[in-house]
Amino acid sequence: MFNPPVSGYARAMKLDDFDFDLPEHLIATRPASPRSSARLLHAEGNQIMDRHVFDLPDILRPGDRLVLNDTRVIPARLNGLRHRSGIQGDSVARIRVTLLESHADGTWAALVKPLSKLHPGERIVFSGDLTAELVEVADGQAHLQFDLTGDNFDAALAAAGTMPLPPYIARLRAVDAQDTHDYQTVFARNPGAVAAPTASLHFDHALLTQLRARDVSFTFVTLHVGAGTFLPVKVEDIARHRMHAEWGHVSETAAAETAATRAAGGRIIPVGTTALRLVESAVRGGEIAPWMGKTDIFIYPGFQFQVTDALMTNFHLPKSTLMMLVSALMGQDRMHRIYAHAIAQAYRFCSYGDASLLVPPGKMWHFRPVLCRGYAWAWRETRVIPTRIAVSPHTGKRPSNGSGFIERLGVVVGYDAVDGRQRPARDAAGRPGRNRGV
Numbered sequence: 001m002f003n004p005p006v007s008g009y010a011r012a013m014k015l016d017d018f019d020f021d022l023p024e025h026l027i028a029t030r031p032a033s034p035r036s037s038a039r040l041l042h043a044e045g046n047q048i049m050d051r052h053v054f055d056l057p058d059i060l061r062p063g064d065r066l067v068l069n070d071t072r073v074i075p076a077r078l079n080g081l082r083h084r085s086g087i088q089g090d091s092v093a094r095i096r097v098t099l100l101e102s103h104a105d106g107t108w109a110a111l112v113k114p115l116s117k118l119h120p121g122e123r124i125v126f127s128g129d130l131t132a133e134l135v136e137v138a139d140g141q142a143h144l145q146f147d148l149t150g151d152n153f154d155a156a157l158a159a160a161g162t163m164p165l166p167p168y169i170a171r172l173r174a175v176d177a178q179d180t181h182d183y184q185t186v187f188a189r190n191p192g193a194v195a196a197p198t199a200s201l202h203f204d205h206a207l208l209t210q211l212r213a214r215d216v217s218f219t220f221v222t223l224h225v226g227a228g229t230f231l232p233v234k235v236e237d238i239a240r241h242r243m244h245a246e247w248g249h250v251s252e253t254a255a256a257e258t259a260a261t262r263a264a265g266g267r268i269i270p271v272g273t274t275a276l277r278l279v280e281s282a283v284r285g286g287e288i289a290p291w292m293g294k295t296d297i298f299i300y301p302g303f304q305f306q307v308t309d310a311l312m313t314n315f316h317l318p319k320s321t322l323m324m325l326v327s328a329l330m331g332q333d334r335m336h337r338i339y340a341h342a343i344a345q346a347y348r349f350c351s352y353g354d355a356s357l358l359v360p361p362g363k364m365w366h367f368r369p370v371l372c373r374g375y376a377w378a379w380r381e382t383r384v385i386p387t388r389i390a391v392s393p394h395t396g397k398r399p400s401n402g403s404g405f406i407e408r409l410g411v412v413v414g415y416d417a418v419d420g421r422q423r424p425a426r427d428a429a430g431r432p433g434r435n436r437g438v
Contacts, residue, residue, distance in 0.1 A: 012237050013301060017332065018323045020339060028348035029172050031182050036207040039347055043330065043338050044359035050345060053202045053355055062215035063266035065258060066312075069197035069275045070220040072188035074099065075161030076227075077175065080126040082118055093117040095124050097132075098164055100141065100194060100227055101247070106149065107135055111227065112142040130156040154191070164194050166230055166351050168317070182352070192224035192247070198351040199272035199313045217266075219257045223248040223278040223295075233319055238300055243321065245294040246274075250282040252290045258307065259287050267309035273322050276308055283307055300324040301332060310359040315342055315349040329360050 032038035036054040043049075051059065060066075076099040084091045095118060100109040112118055115137065123133045124144075130153075132144040148156050163179040185200040186208075208218070228244025235241050258268055258279070270276035277299065282291035283306040298321065311329055316322035327335045338356070347354045 012239060015233055015236050015238055015319050018238075018320070018327065019318045020343075022318055022343070022349060026343065026346065026349045026353075027168055027172070028350060028352040028354075029169055030178075031201060031352040032348075032354070035186075035202050035204045038202050039354040041338065041342055041345075041347060041354070041356040042359075043334070043356065045361070048338060048341050054207060056207065056357075057210045057214045057216070059357065060211065060214065060216050060269075061267070063217075063261070063264060065217045065219055065261040065266055065268055066211070067219050067221060067254075067258070067268060067270040067275045067279055068185075068187060068200055068203075069223050069225075069272055069278070070185070070187050070189050071193040071197060071222050071224050071274075072191040073163060073184055073193045073196050073225075074191050075158055075180070076100075076164040076194040077162045078126050078130075078157075078160060080124040080132075082122055082124050084122065097124065097126075097142075097144070098194065098227060099144075099161075101192070101224070103143070107143045107145050108132075109141045110144050115140075115142060118142070127156065127160040130160050164227065166195065168230075168350060169352065187220070190222045190224075192222075194227050195225040195229050196351065197223070197225060197272040197274045199355060201352075202355050203271075217257065217261065219254045221248065221250050221254050221275060221278050223274045225274050229274075229322075233321060238324060241298060241321070243296040243298040245296040247294050248278040248281065248291070250278060250288060250291040255282070255288045255290045262287070262307070268307050269310045269312060270308055271312045273311075273313055273325050276311055276313075276325070279307055280305065299328050301328045303328045305329065305360075310357065312355060312357050314351065314353050314355055315339070315347055317350065326358060330358050331361070334361075 036052070036056075038053045040051040040053045040055060040059075041048065042051050042055075042059060078097040078099070080095050080097065082093045082095050084093070093114075096113045098111040100111065102108050112134075118124070118134050120134050120136055123131050125131050130146065130148060132146045135143045135145050137143070146153055162175045163183045165175050165179060165183065182201070183196050185197065186203060186205055187200070212218075224247045226244055226246045228246075231244065233241050261268060268279070270279055277295060277297050279288050280299065281295040281297045282288050284291075286306055288307055300321075301324070305328075308329070311326070313322075313326060316326065323335075330338065338358075342349075342354075342356070
């Protein structure tokens with residue numbers, strides 16, 4: 001399994017620190033159906049619990065906020081022909097193209113194989129409606145100018161292209177029409193990604209409805225996932241690795257929603273590493289701020305998380321930057337145990353695989369009874385939030401004996417100032433309270 005993790009990061013972390021043996025049969029080539037029937041490993045505190053994604057309404061707390069990436073995957077994989085006429089006659093070469101991102105000048109950066117068989121000025125014919133010319137080659141990427149733009153380009157690409165499945169799946173089976181549905185989230189709306197935010201693939205409309213009914217909220221952000229997410233780390237000292245840059249956007253609405261949730265004591269839970277990397281990139285002064293641009297944030301052990309309270313994510317490949325990210329959140333020792341359990345229990349790995357809900361140590365809310373002018377103070381690590389002492393739903397009076405009730409999000413949570421235990425209370429409408437265990 002894992003190489004022994006280094007305690008305290010006393011030396012530079014090496015790539016082999018994130019290596020482990022992953023049986024190939026655990027790499028999923030098809031998703032669970034229905035989506036929410038995928039298994040869910042829930043790791044919180046010292047516990048590891050085997051659940052399913054459809055259990056999320058029972059696991060999450062009212063007041064939690066899930067951060068979802070609403071990027072839409074484009075059919076970025078194209079096969080075409082290059083025709084060339086010369087002194088030795090006509091020749092034809094088969095060309096494979098993976099689109100990466102569009103540029104302001106209308107060209108597309110792309111990976112082309114074999115690039116050696118394509119010269120600047122030559123054209124690739126993908127279909128009767130779609131052709132592209134090679135403008136230049138820079139940093140190993142081709143810059144292509146297509147003959148269509150706007151809606152016409154989108155329609156032609158949809159007809160000629162296929163979904164850009166990760167190489168570890170494409171190596172095991174061919175892409176087919178089912179992937180057009182399976183490799184897209186149900187809330188995808190902003191086209192531009194060439195890889196899916198795969199943790200979000202587990203959500204279907206029924207699950208979203210159930211979570212809303214449990215007072216779990218959603219915030220949508222956009223990070224166009226690039227093909228670079230699949231690139232291997234090639235340096236032994238991981239601190240020398242440089243991430244690929246990806247375009248993202250956090251709206252004013254998204255920033256305000258997350259700030260309101262934090263102020264009310266709720267948890268911020270990104271769904272997927274892409275959403276996590278984006279919100280941590282957008283932090284200004286300890287809070288998520290409106291943000292737009294490219295991020296190349298690289299998260300590995302030692303990173304100080306600013307807004308992430310927990311993470312829902314799939315199971316990742318050995319030596320990957322994603323494995324480093326979850327190790328930063330949970331600790332390398334903890335991830336050792338989590339992945340050992342996942343492999344022993346035959347959880348399915350990677351983009352079409354099962355999911356995990358990772359709640360790191362020290363991310364639980366703790367209340368202490370500091371009564372001052374009608375306020376109690378709630379600590380979460382170093383962040384202090386004033387919380388109004390509510391009138392007891394039982395006596396109709398404010399507490400006077402050091403015990404109190406804390407009201408958050410319209411829910412009254414009983415609180416015992418002596419031993420720190422929370423007691424069931426009632427909400428503002430007099431219904432039995434939902435003791436969230438904050």
